[in-house]
Amino acid sequence: QVQLVESGGGLVQAGGSLRLSCAASGRTFSRYAMGWFRQAPGKEREFIASINWSGSTYYAVSVKGRFTISRDNAKNTVYLQMNSLKPEDTAVYYCAARGSSYIATVRGDYDYWGQGTQVTVSS
Numbered sequence: 001q002v003q004l005v006e007s008g009g010g011l012v013q014a015g016g017s018l019r020l021s022c023a024a025s026g027r028t029f030s031r032y033a034m035g036w037f038r039q040a041p042g043k044e045r046e047f048i049a050s051i052n053w054s055g056s057t058y059y060a061v062s063v064k065g066r067f068t069i070s071r072d073n074a075k076n077t078v079y080l081q082m083n084s085l086k087p088e089d090t091a092v093y094y095c096a097a098r099g100s101s102y103i104a105t106v107r108g109d110y111d112y113w114g115q116g117t118q119v120t121v122s123s
Contacts, residue, residue, distance in 0.1 A: 002026045002112040005096045009117030012085055020080040022095030022114055026077065030073040033098050035110055036080045038091035038119075045071070045107055053101040060105075063089075085121045092116040096116065 008020040022034070035050040049059045049069035057069050068081040078095060096110035104110065 004097060004112055006093065006114040006115035006117040009093060009119045011120045011122065014085060014087055014121055014123050016085050017083045018119060020093055020117060022067065022078045024076045024097060029076040031101055033101055033103050034071060034078040035070060035096045035104065037094045037096060037107060040091040047105045050103040050105060051078065052103045058103045063120050075115045086121045087121045089119065090121050093119050118123060
């Protein structure tokens with residue numbers, strides 16, 4: 001069982017930055033691929049970024065070049081650095097873990113989810 005707790009959300013002006021953190025419980029964190037998703041009001045939850053056990057990453061086109069996913073296995077934590085934020089980035093951001101070391105972009109491929117953290121970007 002893995003428990004995930006996100007933090008770092010908030011209100012920021014367009015063009016600003018935020019860093020989200022996701023703290024994971026469990027001794028096998030390093031074996032899990034991790035992902036970030038987001039869900040805006042009235043929209044489906046969408047894939048943002050994923051990172052595998054060795055640090056390889058994959059991004060959605062909408063955030064590539066602006067967002068960076070990283071992990072610190074010693075701290076059981078995954079991060080999402082978000083730069084050049086836009087109003088359309090406003091959403092609840094979710095951290096997810098899957099019982100596999102391989103990157104995935106589909107919501108159903110993830111086994112554990114955090115409670116989400118709100119990110120609001122004002123224009």
